[in-house]
Amino acid sequence: MATRGTPEKCLLNRMNLTYDASSVDSSVEEEELSGQAEEDEEDVDDRPAVFICGKCKLPIGDTMSWDGSEDGQNQIRLKQVTDNVVIGKENRLHEVGKRSLCLILDLFCRGCHSVLGMVYASTPKSLDHKRFTFCLNVADIESYVLGSATQKLAADGPKEQPVTLEYRGIVEQQLMEVKMLAMSMGLRMEEIEAGLQEGRDDARQ
Structure with a gap:
């Protein structure tokens, strides 16, 4: 199942960790569970994530090409994307902040043609770090953390349903x-x- 992307890399990999409740109420067990939860969360943060189109679910990139995030604009930056991302041909003006006009090209999904983000074609010197990167809108993408699947069959296989009258x-x-x-x-x-x-x-x- 895909989990929606967030501006921060660590937030992209967040998961709800679930544990079976024990009938024994012990502070030692609580400390062990807490420590295990922290270790598991750190392990999840280190796992690569795949970014997909929020509409048609085509893969568009992954954290191996991570370049940073923009909290104010709710964007993430990738150095590379897949061929499922199409770069628009028409430049348009985009105002990042006061007196910060830029020329950008829109990024589209090849599958559903929805807008995924932008590429900065021209920026003021203070925003040069955004050029030559793919800026993706967090609201338009989702992410899946590799290795986050948890459902599995029991050792004896699926349980048979009882035959009712x-x-x-x-x-x-x-x-x-x-x-x-x-x-x-x-x-x-x-x-x-x-x-x-x-x-x-x-x-x-």
């Missing part, structure tokens, strides 16, 4: 209908064969 009655009814249909088809075949035999006898006479 209601389910058994439905099965028996269906079997009875199949049996009646087979008998009806058998009688019909006998009638057809008898008719064919009469036709042969008439032809001989």
Whole structure:
């Protein structure tokens, strides 16, 4: 399942850690669980994440190309993206702050054509760090942390559902209908064969 992206790299990898509650109430166990939770969260933060289009779910990049984030604009910056990101051809003016006009090119998703972010074509000197990077809008993307899958089958496989009287009655009814249909088809075949035999006898006479 994809988790929505956030401006901070560490927030992109946040997960809700769930533990089975123990019937023993002990402060020692609470400390152990707390320490384990911190270790697991740090481990999750170190895992790479894949960024996908928030609308059609095509992959557009990953944290291996991470370049930074822009809290004020709710954006993340990547050095590289996949071919699913299309760079627009028309420059337009974009005001980052007071007296900070830039020329940008919009970034589009190849699959659904939705806007994903922008590329800065021209910036004032204070914003030169944004040039030659892909600035993606957090609101338009989602992320999936690799290795975050938790659901698995038990060692003895999926549990079999108990057969209820209601389910058994439905099965028996269906079997009875199949049996009646087979008998009806058998009688019909006998009638057809008898008719064919009469036709042969008439032809001989």
